[in-house]
């Protein structure tokens with residue numbers, strides 16, 4: 162099925178903004194890319210494939226995304242780090258009016274102080290999107306299904 | 321093994337190129353203990369492959385005959401399975417022929433195990449059943465006449481199950497699991513594992529770049545919880561001024577941190593907690609909506625079971641944390657989150673939400689994995705120096721408060737016996 166190229170541009174733009182919010186900030190921009198009622202999950206592929214619901218990060222509303230941002234800013238202790246998102250192969254699966262489902266690959270490079278860049282996590286986004294009244298597409302749902310069983314130490318920032 | 325023999329104690333220490341660790345000293349821990357390869361090798365041999373019951377999984381993960389899972393005891397790969405009669409078996413995932421780690425699935429169902437290299441085949445008891453070309457080909461080659469299949473099975477481990485939790489030991493003469501656990505720890509173990517059917521809700525696994533003992537020290541250390549974990553403290557989930565206990569077994573190897581939830585408020589006791597954020601409130605309170613589900617008043621019980629298990633019960637998030645060392649500088653922390661088969665929908669959702677606190681991206685446990693790396697980074701270049709463990713005195717007895725490192729000292733008391741170090 163062929164989709165309007167404009168839709169693809171809009172999807173790529175959203176993914177680029179998404180990576181930018183997490184990599185270059187401000188982090189507060191990240192929740193704004195989701196609808197008010199939404200679901201954000203980081204799930205190991207082994208759970209996803211076995212039908213196990215546990216996510217290592219689970220936010221069930223934009224407010225919960227904001228709480229995660231506040232925790233990253235105010236309560237959590239971690240080594241300072243930079244992330245760099247590489248979001249590729251975005252593809253629209255279905256689209257009808259103001260709703261769309263899509264997928265994309267993600268690879269996040271993490272840079273810790275005094276260490277070489279390394280791959281933090283890699284996997285596939287499974288997205289549900291909606292165009293809201295202001296004309297912008299937002300995530301109703303973003304499931305980040307990552308391929309490795311292990312993560313290197315901790316996932317502090319959302320991916 | 322004969323713990324505590326002074327002669328071999330000094331001989332192992334004497335073989336190490338380090339400053340000595342004074343006999344019976346528990347309030348100083350030398351940093352070479354976290355980095356030395358010979359110490360690590362001895363830990364694998366004496367602690368993980370010695371007289372200990374290592375956690376290896378939950379019975380509900382392999383409910384039927386032929387079901388298996390793979391894991392490690394220490395750094396050694398093993399398989400736990402049910403044979404054709406449904407009985408639990410465990411053996412090394414290490415072919416008796418050439419050592420191949422032949423089973424590469426996390427879990428599955430099998431009627432036999434076949435090594436991919438030369439197709440040696442074992443049954444579900446780990447017994448060798450087939451060696452291809454054993455009689456040779458066209459009258460040539462083959463195994464010697466006296467080659468005895470029964471002498472080449474997979475290295476067995478003893479298995480114990482208690483209320484749905486599986487443990488294994490390379491020491492086939494080890495005492496029964498409940499004797500090993502002791503009465504106090506049994507009481508708290510059965511508080512979570514009360515005989516109800518468990519339901520696994522998922523896994524989280526992380527590779528933490530620190531020595532495995534740092535993980536145990538962390539969970540046996542209530543002193544840090546009030547200070548490092550701003551999230552816990554801010555929401556009153558664990559705080560120095562709450563009614564708490566630290567309990568051990570007779571040997572010191574197992575431990576319990578028991579506490580009760582308080583409220584989000586500053587008190588005269590929280591003034592040392594520089595990070596307390598009395599003003600921080602959740603925008604979506606569903607993240608933290610704990611309900612009482614155990615019969616006693618404790619809201620958090622962190623149980624450490626020698627040599628590789630943390631049973632975590634913090635509010636309604638319950639998980640096994642299995643420690644799998646990978647050399648002195650790293651360990652895998654493998655979490656199995658679970659609830660009960662009879663949980664209602666609200667409780668299932670609550671457990672999924674509270675997992676935000678405790679996982680590879682936990683709002684609370686993330687502090688610990690991060691600080692363990694910082695500890696390893698900091699201690700590794702200073703092997704001749706030592707940690708100071710004097711909070712709550714220098715003893716190893718139970719305490720009725722959190723301002724103590726007694727459980728860490730007790731851990732090292734038993735550690736020194738087993739290691740003869």
Ligand SMILES: [Fe+2]
Pocket residue numbers: 538544545548549685688
């Ligand atoms: Fe902690």
